[in-house]
Amino acid sequence: MPRSTREAVEELPLLEAGLWPASPAPEPPQPHRAKTPDRPPPAALGHRERLRARAAKALDALPDYELLELMLARSLPRGDVKPLAKALLARFGGLAAVFGASLAELTAVKGVGEAVALDLKLVQEATLRIGRGEVARRPMIASWSALLAYVKAAMAHEGREQFRVLFLDKKNQLIADEVMNHGTVDHAPVYPREVMRRALELSASAVILVHNDP
Known part of the structure; x- marks a missing residue:
């Protein structure tokens, strides 16, 4: 309901005396802050660093799931990828079968997107080309x-x-x-x-x- 002129005049002394609540002043604009990229939790970061250190000392000593885990970590920089590595091995039965699976079969596994599936297929393609080159160079x-x-x-x-x-x-x-x-x-x-x-x-x-x- 609109206020009358008389009501407005009666409120004027209260406003001047600071006894009448005035409208809050608008907040000053906040400075723009660039969004920082998400990072893995500290526990995951520490695990990956320890795994990389072990791989640098003896890469051939890593079990299949840890080798696959290191590869997945490059495609999925956030979070813990160990469960995904083990799920892939359990689903397909071995490391060679993981790389040999089709893109559709790989993306059917929860947590594997098109980019991750393509990265895994790149490993298989590189392996095939190396093998093809070795065969072609020798009788x-x-x-x-x-x-x-x-x-x-x-x-x-x-x-x-x-x-x-x-x-x-x-x-x-x-x-x-x-x-x-x-x-x-x-x-x-x-x-x-x-x-x-x-x-x-x-x-x-x-x-x-x-x-x-x-």
Whole structure:
């Protein structure tokens, strides 16, 4: 209800005497402060530093979950990633299977986003390229251990059967490694004419046929 002129005049002496509550003065603007990035809690920071120190002394002595934990810490700088590392190993059954899992399978694990899944797949891709390079630099027959290690890394954790062909030159060195066909969980069709056609295109002198059983 609006006040009358008389009421306003009657309140004037009280305002001058400081006995009537006046409207609060507006607060001065606060200076802008840059938001500091979130950091892991002190306990997590201390654990990571101790883990890094141990890795620097004897990297090969770390169990699989701690190795995976160090890798996840680079993708997830906040919080404790040990439970996530153990959850991934429990879900897929081992370190190689974690890296061999698809992006969709990885992101289905709680706590794994697209960026983390991609980081894990980068590790697998680097491993495959290293293995492919070692195989390509040496005669195939003289380096079965390198060949088997490469094929295992490439196919051991595939969810579907595939028919893969390694094309060799006359010195038994690798020309190309190609998946000729994908199948289902229990079979993969192969057509000899397609294998021979590709071998002629590459001028291959020999082939190694590889097949996996999921």
